Amino acid sequence: MSRLSGYKYKEIINNLKKCGFELYRQAEGSHEIWYNKNTMRFTTIPRHNKDMSEGTLKAILKQANINPSNFIKL
Numbered sequence: 001m002s003r004l005s006g007y008k009y010k011e012i013i014n015n016l017k018k019c020g021f022e023l024y025r026q027a028e029g030s031h032e033i034w035y036n037k038n039t040m041r042f043t044t045i046p047r048h049n050k051d052m053s054e055g056t057l058k059a060i061l062k063q064a065n066i067n068p069s070n071f072i073k074l
Contacts, residue, residue, distance in 0.1 A: 003072055005054045009047055013056065015074040016043070019066055034064075041065055 016034055021043070024035035043063040046056065061068055068071045 005055045007052050020074050
């Protein structure tokens with residue numbers, strides 16, 4: 001299992017909140033847009049009950065400009 005696999009939606013959201021992100025708006029379908037007013041960055045989060053795939057989580061972190069190593073330490 002990879003370092004970025006096995007995260008659920010709630011765990012990701014909690015870590016994003018620690019980084020200063022807030023829910024901006026509901027997007028199409030089961031997705032949400034989150035925004036950090038300090039960095040002026042947006043990221044899109046799919047709201048699913050299953051584990052987030054590693055590729056999806058990497059894309060979220062890239063949009064949010066969060067280092068994966070820092071995300072794991074949160």
